[in-house]
Amino acid sequence: MSQTPVRRLRLGAPVLLLAAAMLAAGCAPDQYPQTTLIPRADFAREADTLMRQTLLWATIVFVLVEGALLFAIWKFRNRPGAAEPVQTHGNTTLEIVWTIIPAFILAMIAVPTVRTIFKTSQRPGPGALQVEVIGHQWWWEFRYPELGITTAGELVVPSGRTVSLEMTTADVLHSFWLPQFAGKRDVFPGRYNNLWFKAEVEGNFPAQCVEFCGVQHGRMAYRIVSVTPEAFDAWAANFNAPPKDFTADSTANPLVREGQRLFTAKGCGGCHAMYPALPLIGPNLHHVGSRSHIAAGTLENTDENLARWIKNPQEWKTGVLMPNLGLTDQETAAIVAYLRANQ
């Protein structure tokens, strides 16, 4: 085998790696709505600062050690007429040096790590908004005990106020993640785990379950909706208004009235509550009409998507715990109109 192709290829690899790295750098985090690289709350900022410190050290070490390796490969390649190498067996001083230097670098990482561990595991003080987060196969339920609200699929929080999440599960393990605001915590049956954050911005952010929890783990998402404190109060007040009874209101859209009748007749009410606070097997659908997404945050809440879901939920989320109820197109349209009217 000749030396030239190897040497040419050996130059090719770093170039390729560099190209890949450049491409990667081109993909700026702000293109990714679920990114962890743009912290938008105090908790996430702590994690991010720590991550960037370790990344910096890691990069320095990477460049130096890979550099030393590549240099050695280039410098000590076999050249014609090269003498037999000196048969060294080791060097105690070197061993000590390259034990102590990494230990020093690790200490530089360990100190802020321990500090941040204790800082982030403090409980939020009084005045935080309490939210109970409950994992279900394959959707998330949110309860606001102080406000008497039970909802699903969308965690609505006021910006600028600490939110304290008490998290558990109704069935198997899941993990609740707030990539933009905090880290994640696994949830266990009969146990409560805590996370907290104070959102710095308003917006509607995607997030999803990160502990494998069965067949539809991949479509167990949710939205984190951060709004101004005023908008939050308005949302809560509206939510607590009693549900509208369209069947008793002869002026209401007949399609909506038919939808409400079908909702009960088809047994939807057996799994879904339409009241502010009643938890049942399925997600609470009170005000579902005003949510940005349905199907556990995986479909935009358009009339088409609602119809698609209600008609055959198994098509979008095979194995989901909502059965295909065999609705006709007309029935579906009526129920969609009814759900949409629940704003």
Place this chain on the structure above:
Amino acid sequence: MATTALEHAPAHHEEATGIWSWITTVDHKRIGIMYGVTAFLFFLLGGLEALVIRMQLWGPDGRLVSAEVYNQLFTMHGTTMIFLGVMPLSAMYFNYMIPLQLGARDVAFPRLNAFSYWVFLLGGLIINASWFFGAAPNGGWFGYANLTSAQYSPGLNIDFWTVGLQILGVASLAAAVNFFVTVINLRAPGMGMMHMPMFVWMSFITQILLLLSFPIITVALVLLMIDRSFGTHFFVPAGGGDPILWQHLFWLFGHPEVYILILPSFGIVSEILPVFSRKPLFGYAAMVFSGAFIAFVGFGVWAHHMFSTGMGPFADAFFALATMIIAIPTGVKIFNWIGTVWGGKLEFKTPMLFALGFIAMFIMGGLSGVMHASPPADLQQTDTYFIVAHFHYVLFGGAIFALTGGAYYWWPKMSGKMLDEGLGTLHFWLMMIGFNLTFFPMHIVGLNGMPRRVYTYSAESNFELLNKMETVGAFLLGLAMLVFMWNILKTWRSHQPPAPADPWNGATLEWAIPSPPQHFNFPALPRVHGRDALWEMKRVAGGTLPEPTPVAHDAVPMPNPSWKPLVAALGVAITLGGFIGGSHLWVHAVGLVVLFYGVYAWAFEDPFAATGH
């Protein structure tokens, strides 16, 4: 010594051939080859599973496979690569090379060795038989409780997994006992522990890890199995059990398992680098002690897989610091490898390319590991593709690169054929580029929020471009594999002259004997005076040694072949197989009878009795 007489004996060295001779073999070399072939086939299967996964993730809302099939695929990909790919590929080298490098004629317990192989094969077949029932394991390779409980996973899927892994555990434990004793007892005269080749050292430490960690996973699997089969509640919260207990048991095994996967590769690389640098391993003692230190501390870091469970700040801090400490001996290893290369005369033969590639990639995996040793940062990284990137840099960029380098290095010894260097170089570069294209983008997509174990992703997430790169990379890796297989096939069929005993100017004893070696390896046991025994012999002889000539095939009495290990292995597999789909008493009964018969017949068999041929 009888050496001289033996050397002049007529050189007919036919050994038994045919299927039956392989089924009954107790020769460590043949068993090694069987491990290698079987593991390579499973490895290809795991690779195909990975390619389907990558195709499903080509674009958002992929529909190539269903969610259920996807979950089976990623579970089986992980389970296969770990238990049926990397571990038995390492076992191939343990089998073939430990006795040769020690200057021994076989392992300490040759029939137990055959038993290990058969149990491994049956375990692998049982776990994969699940595909034919449409019920491949679907709970992840980590099988977290309580999803794996009878309530939430009522099908056969998890049964196949618990039973299969228990069977594989029997194989690993039996093999670990065997190699442990082999290393302690069968070193060539004069070879002290601190004279052993580094591959033997790292393998020896691996056996200790196996002996200590496999009982833990076995206990966990037994508890899970009786939860599922008999309705106990070890992991079922409704009955007072605790799913977190599973996680602690699993990772108490799972983290040492990481070192079980990588330490043999450390050993392989430590063999290749000196030979192709023409310079002894730098810092031999530091290498031994850092390996032992890693293994020891490796038992105290398991909960770094559990930072998101909310263990509290003191546990988080402890496991974070313990994990960071492991980076120090790992760094020592890397620096000593660079020290070995430094000042050498490097020959870029294929094994060397893979060994150098290993170092380059392993550095990357080690550094990303330090990044999630920090719990608050890990709360963002765990269960995302960042972790997938990390452990593929360690286990593919690390273990698979080293194992492949080992294949090129030892191929002449095991097969008597040289592999093609040109194709080998092509294989290396395809793998290097394909590997980085597949796994580097995973760092980015993970930090930008893509979770693991999801069968698809949304268009909104914008993960598409990076996933496409990964898929292209994965197919390059597939192509690299094809080049490798073509290389094997081509050189196998060519009429090149047989490989010399010592094609690379090796330092260790396996290169002192013909390629492939005779059944008894060494007609006379070599005498060893220090490290790099063969280099020393060549130096004393003034440069080179004459090509060793084969001697009569019956010059040294070796144990007879035996089919009893296979019977005993069948007994183990049947007995445990009865736990698939509940507990079938008659299956257990049949299995126990077979097992008892196998062990009984084996115990009263005289391995050296005259066979009358």
